[in-house]
Amino acid sequence: MVVKETFGGFRGAVAEGDVDAEARGEGPADVGVGALLAARLYQALGMALLVIGAQGAIRRLVDHDNAGLLSWLPGGFAASITVYVLAVVIGAVVAGWAHDARKAAAD
Template sequence: MRNVIAQIAGVALLVLGAQGGIRLLFNHGDAGLLGWLPGGFVVQLLCYVLVTAIGVGLAAWGSRRVDRPGPKQ
């Protein structure tokens, strides 16, 4: 169950990071969830890339660790 939750959280972070990064690339004025972050466009974009990478890693870890059914006996 813990691995499924990790996989779901990873996919959620992946979606939020990718969507935010793409939105920021097309509209520099709309930083979305990271609008409060000082540093401007580059820092906000790097944070979205970092959130996306964490999401990919967490989802991959969760999918590898999900209990798979064993061979039928």
């Protein structure tokens, strides 16, 4: 899985599936630099998707004739506003997930 390979820097008993290891104080020994960089990259990409989607949705709501980046998309107003809103939601979820992963990797 791509996410597991990207954030594969986790080591220790917790990463191996021992759920009681954290209670005994045996947390991950090392998270590696790659996990932090990947989380920052995903956070930046998520924020970019969120901003592009929000800007496009606002533009489309204000000026129904200006489809912006999605002018090639068939389906008119409903299709383009749906895609822009989906971009906002997906961008927010990816950025939030990456932010939490980065905070967890840094601790």
